Amino acid sequence: MIESFFNPEIIAAIWPIVLAGLLNTVLLSLIVVPLGLLGGLILALLATVHHPLVRWPLMAWVDFFRAFPPLVLLVLLFAGLPFAGLELGGFACVAIAFFLNTGAYYGEILRAGIDSVPAGQVEAGRSTGLSRLQAMTYIVLPQAVRNVLPDLMSNTLEVVKLTSLGSVVAVPELLFQARQAQSLTYNATPIVLAAIIYFLLLWPLVRLLSRLENRALAGRR
Amino acid sequence: MSTWDRFVETFFNAKVMVKYLPDILSGMVVTIELAVLIVLSGLFAGLVLALLRALAIRPLNWLIIFVVDLFRSLPPLVIIVLIYFGLPAAGVSPSGFVSTWLSLAFVLMAFSEEIFWAGITSIPKGQWEASRSTGLSFGQTLINVVLPQALRLTIPPLTNRTIAITKGTALGTVVAVAEILGQASSAVSNSYNPSPLMMGAAAYLVLFLPVVVAARWIETKFAWKR
Amino acid sequence: MSKPIVEAREIHKHFGHLHVLKGVDLEVAERELVFVIGPSGSGKSTLLRCLNRLEEPSSGSVVVDGIDMLDPRTDINHARQRIGMVFQSFNLYPHMTALGNVTLALRKVAGKSRGEADVLGMAALERVGLADRAGHTPGQLSGGQQQRVAIARAIALEPRVMLFDEPTSALDPELVGSVLEVMRDLRQSGMTMIVVSHEMGFARNAADRVVFMDDGLIVEQGPPAAIFENPTQERTRAFIGQIQRH
Numbered sequence: 001m002i003e004s005f006f007n008p009e010i011i012a013a014i015w016p017i018v019l020a021g022l023l024n025t026v027l028l029s030l031i032v033v034p035l036g037l038l039g040g041l042i043l044a045l046l047a048t049v050h051h052p053l054v055r056w057p058l059m060a061w062v063d064f065f066r067a068f069p070p071l072v073l074l075v076l077l078f079a080g081l082p083f084a085g086l087e088l089g090g091f092a093c094v095a096i097a098f099f100l101n102t103g104a105y106y107g108e109i110l111r112a113g114i115d116s117v118p119a120g121q122v123e124a125g126r127s128t129g130l131s132r133l134q135a136m137t138y139i140v141l142p143q144a145v146r147n148v149l150p151d152l153m154s155n156t157l158e159v160v161k162l163t164s165l166g167s168v169v170a171v172p173e174l175l176f177q178a179r180q181a182q183s184l185t186y187n188a189t190p191i192v193l194a195a196i197i198y199f200l201l202l203w204p205l206v207r208l209l210s211r212l213e214n215r216a217l218a219g220r221r
Numbered sequence: 222m223s224t225w226d227r228f229v230e231t232f233f234n235a236k237v238m239v240k241y242l243p244d245i246l247s248g249m250v251v252t253i254e255l256a257v258l259i260v261l262s263g264l265f266a267g268l269v270l271a272l273l274r275a276l277a278i279r280p281l282n283w284l285i286i287f288v289v290d291l292f293r294s295l296p297p298l299v300i301i302v303l304i305y306f307g308l309p310a311a312g313v314s315p316s317g318f319v320s321t322w323l324s325l326a327f328v329l330m331a332f333s334e335e336i337f338w339a340g341i342t343s344i345p346k347g348q349w350e351a352s353r354s355t356g357l358s359f360g361q362t363l364i365n366v367v368l369p370q371a372l373r374l375t376i377p378p379l380t381n382r383t384i385a386i387t388k389g390t391a392l393g394t395v396v397a398v399a400e401i402l403g404q405a406s407s408a409v410s411n412s413y414n415p416s417p418l419m420m421g422a423a424a425y426l427v428l429f430l431p432v433v434v435a436a437r438w439i440e441t442k443f444a445w446k447r
Numbered sequence: 448m449s450k451p452i453v454e455a456r457e458i459h460k461h462f463g464h465l466h467v468l469k470g471v472d473l474e475v476a477e478r479e480l481v482f483v484i485g486p487s488g489s490g491k492s493t494l495l496r497c498l499n500r501l502e503e504p505s506s507g508s509v510v511v512d513g514i515d516m517l518d519p520r521t522d523i524n525h526a527r528q529r530i531g532m533v534f535q536s537f538n539l540y541p542h543m544t545a546l547g548n549v550t551l552a553l554r555k556v557a558g559k560s561r562g563e564a565d566v567l568g569m570a571a572l573e574r575v576g577l578a579d580r581a582g583h584t585p586g587q588l589s590g591g592q593q594q595r596v597a598i599a600r601a602i603a604l605e606p607r608v609m610l611f612d613e614p615t616s617a618l619d620p621e622l623v624g625s626v627l628e629v630m631r632d633l634r635q636s637g638m639t640m641i642v643v644s645h646e647m648g649f650a651r652n653a654a655d656r657v658v659f660m661d662d663g664l665i666v667e668q669g670p671p672a673a674i675f676e677n678p679t680q681e682r683t684r685a686f687i688g689q690i691q692r693h
Contacts, residue, residue, distance in 0.1 A: 004310035063437065066384065067429035068422070069391035072402055076422055079406070080415040083231050158385070161296035168298075168395060175299055179306075188307035195299050202294040210290070213339055350501050351538035351597070355552035355604060356528040365551060369542045 010189040014181040018193055021177025022201075028163045028173055032098040033156055039103020044110035045136070065104035071165050073097045078169045090169035102159045109151045113144030150212040157205050161198075174198065237416040241408040245420045248404035251318070252428065255390045255400060258322050260383055263329025270330065271337035275363060285334070292331035297389050300324040305396040317396035329386045336378050340371030376443045380436040388429060401425060452477045452639050453498060453608055458507035460493055460663075467493050468504070469663035475608070480640045482650040482671070485660035486686060491643045494660070495610050498641070499530040512607045528556055531601025535613040537593045539585040545572060545596045546581040549603045557604065571603035572596070575629045591622030595629055602633065609633065611642040647690060651675060659683045 046058055065073075077093040088096070117140045125135035145152065167176035178194035274285050292300070305320035315323065344367045352362040394403035405421030453475040460468035467490045475481050483491045496502040498509055500516050500523055509516040514526050539548050546568050553564035572578045575595035585593050594614060601609060611630070615623045627649050634640060634653055644650070650657055650671055657674040659667045659682075667680045678684045 005307065059437075063430065063433045064426070067388075067426055067433045069388040069402070069425055069429075071389075071391040071394070072422055072425055075402060075406065076418055079409060080232070080418050083415040084228070157293075161294075164296035164298045175296070175302065179302065182306060188303075188310045191299070191303050191307055195295055195303055198296060198299055199291060199294045203290060206290050206293045210293075210335060213335065345536075345538075347534060347536050347538035348540065351532075351534060351540070351600075352551075353524075354499055354501060354527055354530075354532035355600060356524045356526075356556040357552055358524050361555050365555060366540050370540075373542070 005188050005192050007187055007189045010185050010187050011193060014185065014190050015193075017177050017181045018174065018190060018197070021172060021174035021194070022197055024172050024177075025160075025163055025174040028094065028166060028171065029160045032095060032102065032163065033159055035095060035099045036102030036106050036155075036159055039099045040106025040108075040110050043103060043107030044114055047107070047111045048114060048136070062104045062108055065101050066108075068101070070097060070101040070162060071168065073101055074165055074169060090166065090171045093169055094163075094166045094171055098159065098162070102155070102162070105155050105158075106152070109148050109155060110144060112151070113148035114140055116147045117143045150209060153205065154209050154213070157202060157209065160202065164198075232415055232419055234414050234416040237408075237412050237414045238420055241404075241412065241417045241420065244404040244408055245401060245417065245424055248399060248401035248421070249424050249428065251398065252390050252400040252424075255318065255322055255325075255393065255398070256387045256428075259325045259329060259387055259390070262322075263326040263386070264333050264379075264383070266326065266330035267333030268337055270334040271341060272363065274334070274338055275341055289331040289334050292327045293335070297324055297328050297386070298392050298395060300327065301392055301396055317393060317398040320396050321390065321393035321398050325386055325389050325392075328389070329383065332382045332386065333379060336375045336382065337371065340375040341367060343374060344370050373443060377440045380439055384429065384432055384436055388425075391425070450477075451475055452512055453641070454508075454510045455494070455498060456508045458494065458497055458509070459505045460490070460497060460502065461505045467663055468497070470507075471660075471663070471665055473658070473665070475639060475641060477639055478637045479655045480634050480642065480653060482654040482657045483641065483643045483660060484645070484647075484650070484657060484686070485666075489660045490663040491660045492612050495532075495612050495641060495643050498608075498610060499527050499532055501532070524556060528552065528604045529607045531598075531604060531606035531609040533594070533597050533601055533609070533611045533614045535616050537585070537590070537597045537617070539593050539597055539600075541585050544582050544584055545577060545588065545599075548585070548596055549600045552600070552604055567603055568599075571599040574602065574632070575599045576625075589622060590618045591625045594618065594626050598626075598629055598633075602638075606638075608639045608641065611640065611644065613643055613645070615644065615646055645690070647675070659686065661686070 043058065043062065046054060049055075074093055074097040077088065077097055078090060081088060081093075121139050121143065122135045125139040126132070130138065163173055164175040166173045167179060170176065172180075174194050174197060178190040181190035182188065270285050270289070274282055301320050301324040304315060304324055305317060308315060308320075341363075348366055348370070349362055352366045353359075357365065390398075390400055391402045393400050394406060397403065401421045401424045405417045405424075408417035409415055451474040453473065455471060455473040458468050458471045458473075459466070469490075471490070471494055473481075473494070483494070485491050493502055497504045497507075498511065498516070500509070504517065507517075511526070512529055514529070515521055516523070516526060539545075540551070543551065546565065549568040549571050550559075550561075550564040553559045553567055554561060557564075559567065569578055569581060572581055575598050577592060577595055577599065580588060580592060580596070585596070588596065598614075614630070615626050618626065623646070627646065630640070630642070630649070631653060642650075642654075652671075654671050656668060657671045658665055659674060659678070659680075661682050667674065667678060667683045674683065675687060678687055
């Protein structure tokens with residue numbers, strides 16, 4: 001059993017491959033999380049324009065990406081665009097797909113955060129001569145982010161987990177590397193190793209979130 | 222032929238679409254089957270775990286918390302790959318369908334346990350005391366007084382999470398499940414034309430967009446009393 | 448004094464390092480109304496909650512209506528039906544109507560059918576003057592009405608003893624009267640009642656006995672007139688004086 005799931009010899013042989021994957025997963029996360037946040041921020045700021053011509057398309061956009069599986073989006077970009085003469089490569093496709101998909105989720109969260117800041121805060125800021133943009137930047141956003149911090153962190157956890165989809169379009173992240181190592185060794189050990197790495201990497205965040213969420217729900221009555 | 226015509230010819234090719242429509246439809250059936258199985262078993266298991274946790278048996282609770290944390294930490298695709306490619310080494314060979322179902326059901330179990338549990342603990346102590354003071358047992362209080370209130374609180378976060386996890390059925394394509402994306406991908410490589418992929422994309426929207434819109438409505442209806 | 452219906456002996460209660468009850472003896476006769484007063488943190492609410500074992504005493508004995516409440520063989524859920532309790536914060540079930548609140552235990556513990564339970568529940572709501580609000584949920588009722596529904600929920604089970612834990616403290620002043628009136632009615636019907644409350648006026652003209660607690664002990668007890676006009680203990684005097692200044 002240990003031989004096929006946690007074989008020390010295999011670990012010794014393949015750890016550089018898996019380690020390279022871990023590095024790429026971290027790098028990928030460092031790129032797609034800010035990209036998603038940027039997309040979300042754009043959507044959330046657009047949502048402060050309460051015009052129906054902005055509101056309805058925005059809602060449709062968000063609902064579209066909430067309904068659309070991220071893997072389908074990724075495959076559509078990766079396998080569909082070349083037919084239009086546009087060959088982007090796995091990495092660029094992941095970046096675009098995450099910008100669109102996770103941006104929609106971050107956008108919903110940030111919008112809720114902005115909604116949670118009382119209108120009086122903007123009025124107070126404007127009364128001291130701040131512009132709309134300044135009031136948003138210095139007064140509303142800091143409070144909005146603080147109010148929805150657990151949700152933002154929870155979504156970030158999901159985004160990091162989602163980077164494993166990169167393996168489907170040959171981005172050499174942790175899961176991809178582990179599967180390469182698996183096909184070289186005919187042994188499940190590399191995948192188990194990858195799972196353990198994911199767990200050790202994300203467990204602290206999960207623990208923290210579970211505490212924050214329990215408190216949030218209790219406070220919402 | 223204009224650019225537009227060429228675009229339509231490539232991405233919305235009528236001949237290809239007609240040919241592969243049955244495949245996409247059968248993929249939809251598989252996706253629906255998977256989704257229903259995942260939602261039913263995942264939510265049921267999550268509720269059972271949350272109720273077991275309410276019994277406050279220390280070692281059992283540590284075990285529940287560990288299992289929940291585990292399935293919240295691991296990417297669903299990693300779990301699917303682990304079950305599908307890993308378990309055969311232990312002498313069990315689940316199909317791609319079963320691997321995807323089990324993996325996503327475990328993930329939904331973990332997330333819904335957290336949400337159910339948060340709902341249960343958010344009910345004030347006074348509700349328990351009032352009920353126990355009239356002679357209701359622990360179990361009767363949990364079922365009749367606490368759970369109905371807790372479930373109402375948990376509906377908005379639960380629907381969102383359930384949708385996000387159920388969309389993961391597309392991951393089944395990695396382990397050769399003939400769901401929508403799997404059918405669409407193989408149709409693309411057979412026809413050298415992306416039209417089936419566009420049909421697949423449309424099929425996902427047909428299935429999930431109504432659910433997302435319904436969730437938005439539920440969210441406003443059951444919104445937290447602030 | 449006839450044979451006591453409530454007999455608590457040498458009750459001690461620890462919360463971690465806190466020694467909240469330090470050996471309390473309390474006997475209550477049938478049809479008696481006992482008022483428990485004392486500064487906050489004196490242990491009066493904890494004592495009340497030990498009587499129906501919502502709080503587990505660290506040591507001591509509690510016998511209510513001949514039932515040993517602390518005996519592990521006692522079916523605590525059936526014993527609790529004989530002891531009604533009313534809470535400071537009402538604790539009505541927000542997802543049920545007033546009638547639903549009153550009939551839940553009738554159906555689940557007393558084993559009544561829905562029809563029987565509804566008849567008994569309506570009778571209980573009638574007694575607190577809220578039969579016309581049977582279909583309302585707690586959110587649609589005022590605080591005073593909610594507390595009267597909570598009283599109906601307890602008396603519907605025909606308890607032998609009623610415990611009141613600061614029943615009017617969470618109410619706006621103008622709503623207190625309606626709750627006290629229901630309590631007075633109950634008293635006239637011969638209910639045995641133990642009341643923790645700051646309603647000194649009510650204590651003066653309705654209580655048979657006033658018990659003054661401080662620091663986890665009963666300091667002094669006696670008829671209301673004696674306790675209010677001529678307390679023998681310094682601590683009692685100080686407490687009464689403080690209250691009457693306000």
